[in-house]
Amino acid sequence: MQPFTSLTAIAAPLDIAKLDTGMIVPGRFQRLPRRPGYNDYARVFLHDLRFDEQEQPCPRFVLNQPWYHGAGILVTGPDFGCGSSRESAAYATLDFGVRALIGASFGDVYRGNCMQNGVLTIVLPQPVVSGLMAQLQNAPGIAMTVDLPRQIVIAPDGTTHAFDIDATRKERLLKGLDDVGVTLQHLPQIEAFEAQYRTDMPWLKQLI
Amino acid sequence: MTTPLTLFDRVWARHVIVPHPQGEDLLYVDKNLVHEGGTFLAFDQMRAEGHKVRKPRQALAVTDHYLPSTNRATAPASIAHPEIRRVVEALDTNAREFGIEHYGVHHPRQGIIHVIGPELGWTQPGLLIACCDSHTATHGALGALPIPIGQSNQLRHVLATQTLWQKKPNTFRISINGALGAHVSAKDVILAIIAHIGIGGAVGHAVEYAGSTIRAMSIEGRMTSCNMSIEAGARIGMSAPDDTTCRYLHGRPLAPSGADWDQALAYWRTLPSHPDARFNRELSLDASDVAPMVSWGTSPEDSSPITGRVPDPASITGSEKRSRVARALDYMKLTPGTPLAGIRIDRVFIGSCTNARIEDLRTAAAVVKGRKAVVPAMVVPGSSTVKRAAEAEGLDKIFLAAGFEWLDASCSMCGGSNGDSLAPGQRSASTTNRNFEGRQGLGALTHIMSPAMAAAAAVTGWLTDVRTL
Ligand code: SF4
Numbered sequence: 001m002q003p004f005t006s007l008t009a010i011a012a013p014l015d016i017a018k019l020d021t022g023m024i025v026p027g028r029f030q031r032l033p034r035r036p037g038y039n040d041y042a043r044v045f046l047h048d049l050r051f052d053e054q055e056q057p058c059p060r061f062v063l064n065q066p067w068y069h070g071a072g073i074l075v076t077g078p079d080f081g082c083g084s085s086r087e088s089a090a091y092a093t094l095d096f097g098v099r100a101l102i103g104a105s106f107g108d109v110y111r112g113n114c115m116q117n118g119v120l121t122i123v124l125p126q127p128v129v130s131g132l133m134a135q136l137q138n139a140p141g142i143a144m145t146v147d148l149p150r151q152i153v154i155a156p157d158g159t160t161h162a163f164d165i166d167a168t169r170k171e172r173l174l175k176g177l178d179d180v181g182v183t184l185q186h187l188p189q190i191e192a193f194e195a196q197y198r199t200d201m202p203w204l205k206q207l208i
Numbered sequence: 209m210t211t212p213l214t215l216f217d218r219v220w221a222r223h224v225i226v227p228h229p230q231g232e233d234l235l236y237v238d239k240n241l242v243h244e245g246g247t248f249l250a251f252d253q254m255r256a257e258g259h260k261v262r263k264p265r266q267a268l269a270v271t272d273h274y275l276p277s278t279n280r281a282t283a284p285a286s287i288a289h290p291e292i293r294r295v296v297e298a299l300d301t302n303a304r305e306f307g308i309e310h311y312g313v314h315h316p317r318q319g320i321i322h323v324i325g326p327e328l329g330w331t332q333p334g335l336l337i338a339c340c341d342s343h344t345a346t347h348g349a350l351g352a353l354p355i356p357i358g359q360s361n362q363l364r365h366v367l368a369t370q371t372l373w374q375k376k377p378n379t380f381r382i383s384i385n386g387a388l389g390a391h392v393s394a395k396d397v398i399l400a401i402i403a404h405i406g407i408g409g410a411v412g413h414a415v416e417y418a419g420s421t422i423r424a425m426s427i428e429g430r431m432t433s434c435n436m437s438i439e440a441g442a443r444i445g446m447s448a449p450d451d452t453t454c455r456y457l458h459g460r461p462l463a464p465s466g467a468d469w470d471q472a473l474a475y476w477r478t479l480p481s482h483p484d485a486r487f488n489r490e491l492s493l494d495a496s497d498v499a500p501m502v503s504w505g506t507s508p509e510d511s512s513p514i515t516g517r518v519p520d521p522a523s524i525t526g527s528e529k530r531s532r533v534a535r536a537l538d539y540m541k542l543t544p545g546t547p548l549a550g551i552r553i554d555r556v557f558i559g560s561c562t563n564a565r566i567e568d569l570r571t572a573a574a575v576v577k578g579r580k581a582v583v584p585a586m587v588v589p590g591s592s593t594v595k596r597a598a599e600a601e602g603l604d605k606i607f608l609a610a611g612f613e614w615l616d617a618s619c620s621m622c623g624g625s626n627g628d629s630l631a632p633g634q635r636s637a638s639t640t641n642r643n644f645e646g647r648q649g650l651g652a653l654t655h656i657m658s659p660a661m662a663a664a665a666a667v668t669g670w671l672t673d674v675r676t677l
Contacts, residue, residue: 023646
């Protein structure tokens with residue numbers, strides 16, 4: 001996983017509420033292999049919003065407008081990523097080049113998957129998000145900054161907005177630390193837990 | 209004196225290996241379920257890193273999402289779509305290589321992952337069950353603690369460590385009391401709940417379904433309710449184990465037996481929420497207010513009693529909701545004010561982990577019996593076991609006589625992964641859990657409802673109040 005520290009990038013306003021994971025990656029793309037290093041899922045990110053039935057880009061869709069090319073930050077409507085748990089939605093977000101999402105709320109599973117893949121999701125109050133959205137709409141293609149160490153978002157107009165993040169999650173994002181490695185440091189505790197479990201729940205001892 | 213605990217708090221606490229009060233606890237995973245959709249990514253990564261499955265006996269792999277619902281005998285070789293075939297074959301290879309038991313294409317116990325866990329007694333009260341699928345909450349109907357995980361990173365973590373980092377959600381008790389009316393089922397109850405609290409209404413919460421209505425429900429009914437917890441934003445849904453649960457589990461192939469059964473039972477009895485336990489949120493509904501429901505929009509919260517009408521966005525206060533509803537109606541090609549009963553449909557799908565258990569098929573068959581489907585209609589049993597049980601009761605004959613297709617267990621047209629999908633613009637009456645845009649195929653128009661309501665729609669050709677049939 002790529003570490004996340006501070007990111008200054010073009011930010012795109014995606015002002016659609018409840019944009020679910022099925023729209024982030026339509027079901028028919030879920031069996032797409034994802035080879036390391038190829039960003040295979042970039043093409044399918046928000047596919048049916050970005051492309052028409054002839055696979056032609058929809059010119060009116062915000063991310064197809066030239067000034068948002070290379071956007072690394074998305075400011076989203078509420079409940080972005082609700083719906084199915086498909087992890088490909090997080091892959092597609094990452095492969096498309098987005099490293100940070102800012103919204104008033106996110107689908108829980110999607111949010112967890114993003115964090116696991118090094119994509120930072122930031123929850124800010126709706127009025128703040130709407131304010132950011134307006135700034136981005138007024139100056140299309142403008143950049144803004146997400147500073148994870150300081151836990152702040154710096155808006156295009158220079159105002160800063162603090163956000164919360166779980167301390168463990170923050171540390172792992174900063175270090176780009178792999179979850180399995182972190183967990184296996186606890187192996188003695190896991191094994192002790194299992195031993196106790198077999199004593200307490202003897203009907204499970206064949207299994208555990 | 210100890211604090212009186214909820215069912216959820218009790219089971220959670222029992223699984224904490226490393227507590228982290230402000231962040232994520234390290235939890236022990238008793239059992240985990242793997243299906244073929246997307247999970248090849250997890251195995252590929254484990255292979256590349258040289259990880260093994262730490263506790264292969266605690267995992268079960270099941271093929272369901274991509275499996276064809278016809279010509280099962282010749283699958284997977286006969287799967288025409290090469291990518292689908294590759295996904296199905298990949299799970300077989302991966303399960304074999306990593307030493308996980310696999311209920312694959314031809315296994316007699318194959319079925320939808322959330323149907324077979326409970327029906328085999330693999331799912332048990334008090335167990336922490338992880339599954340790489342958003343409808344994992346189904347297993348909570350037996351009092352297990354279900355945790356949906358991602359299909360690659362998180363699954364890889366569970367397989368490699370048998371643990372999971374999770375932030376503890378808040379608790380939310382939804383109580384339903386009283387008797388349900390005729391033809392009103394668990395599906396109507398859960399749709400009414402979601403319509404009431406909204407698709408984000410329970411985000412960050414573990415829901416416990418309680419109250420006399422839930423107590424009176426069969427395990428199948430409780431599964432239908434728990435199944436759709438995610439449609440209200442809750443990743444976890446549970447219902448306390450009781451006599452119904454124990455009767456349901458007794459004698460199932462993978463349930464404890466003999467002395468083990470007695471010990472397990474004694475433990476299960478300790479699990480229900482203490483009467484004085486406090487929940488972070490509570491909601492109470494009256495069962496007599498619940499009518500047969502149908503969805504009209506593109507989110508399960510867009511559901512109304514069948515006696516209602518397509519809403520008029522103009523009458524909705526709140527601009528965000530107004531524009532969302534307008535967009536949904538535009539997609540669904542519906543005119544505000546149209547009575548829901550009478551909307552013409554093109555197809556009927558009875559299936560999915562929400563409503564394809566034996567009880568669902570019995571209910572649908574009772575409506576269909578002696579009538580004819582006037583639109584194409586299909587029944588896809590939730591598991592091969594359900595299929596055999598239904599055939600033993602003669603339900604297949606009832607459906608076939610009415611002109612329904614009687615197919616092989618898979619997820620089928622629920623998400624369309626196996627190629628069973630609606631044509632663009634086709635409108636379905638479906639017993640599934642999601643009516644999102646494109647869920648049943650590009651441009652598909654999905655109305656979700658109970659098995660009885662879907663059966664009624666099949667025999668009339670339009671959305672129908674089953675009570676008036
Ligand atoms: S039946 Fe539908 S909701 Fe259930 S596991 Fe299969 S695809 Fe998912």
